[in-house]
Amino acid sequence: MENMHHVRSTFDASANGYDAQRRKLIPCFDDFYGTAVSLAVTGAQEPRILDLGAGTGLLASMLLQKHPEARLTLVDLSDNMLAVAKERFGGQPDIAYVCQDYTSYSAEGEYDLIVSGLSIHHLSDEGKQAVYGQAFANLKPGGIFVNADQVLGRTPFIDTLYKQDWWNKIAASGLAQAELDAARERTKIDRMAGLGDQLDWLAQAGFADVDCVYKYFNFVVMYGRKPL
Template sequence: MNHVRATFDGAAGGYDEQRRKLIPCFDDFYGTAVALAETSESRPRILDLGAGTGLLSSLLLKKLPEARLTLIDLSDNMLAVAKERFAGRTGIEYVREDYTSYTAEQACDLIVSGLSIHHLTDEGKQAVYRNAYNNLKPGGIFINADQVLGHTPFIDAHYKEDWKRKIEASGLTRAELDAAYERTRIDRMAGLAEQLVWLAQAGFSDVDCVYKSYNFVVLFGRKA
């Protein structure tokens, strides 16, 4: 995991500014993840896996302003940006740790992840899904907004070409584009169908892909 940490330590400074340009479906992608974050708790406990700069957490707080958040990430620099983002706000914990085997001190109402789990091996993804299930309260929800492989080599190549065409026209500088392409070298995406099976095998009910735009997906599972 050291190469992942180093990559995102280096990218932390301009990460948020580039998100809208690097994620062509930004509003629907993150908007779906937030819309799925339903809970009857007034002060829900939320665990954000691979939280990075806290982007997804910041969007969740607009919906659930009293939430108590734990942001976990490997990158010190990413978490430093998150701390600046949430400066002065209480109820937020920052953990610099590998989240694949993290055990929450108290069971969570919501566990979320945004564009992080696709950096793990298939075995790592399955471990995260099992761990998320174990860290949730009964009735708790897991939401993974991430990227997947196309289900055939032709479809996967089409996804990649579409993304490249869109970001090349986004206004990003050549240096920003080159850095984005370099970051894709650490991607270890898996297929959508396989991951829905892995979520069910981890114990989740009502497993679904609620949103999909090319290789950007939002996956859902509930701990019955």
């Protein structure tokens, strides 16, 4: 619980200007988010979409371009992040904002799509497994879960390689020193787990066709489908 308070305060403090830094902090930005959106496939005309750790609504805005009739629920711990999301979407109808710990979020009805972008890696391993189980419960049969996130390298050497590559790239991105310092500080709340473990946890939660569809160093997009 202490870590979740730290997560909330960290992202409350960084809400303003968060989106402007995204492309520089995520070297594979277009492919990373583009893959997540490509996987968010549903036959529903007005799909219900749940975004876990929605932050400023960046991923949700991309999904809304693909599914303009969607009804969105954005859940996040940070009031300040959700305030930015509300400003992004203005008075757009069919968007609900929920400020709470999403590890135990129980929907009032089932969703066609559940997504998460760069959030679940802040949780403990037990928290990650709880989210995967809850996501499965909150999906309609045939519903899709997509987690675009960061993972540990398979060995300490590989993990160090990943982190050094990321740092080299963002250091050369043009970000101001204060922004670089803030980015490094935010890594202190990361609690990443291995990719293999997480694919196993998705399968154990009940998801079928579990896979890592995209991988760039420690940035990955994971997929699972709730069987019909």
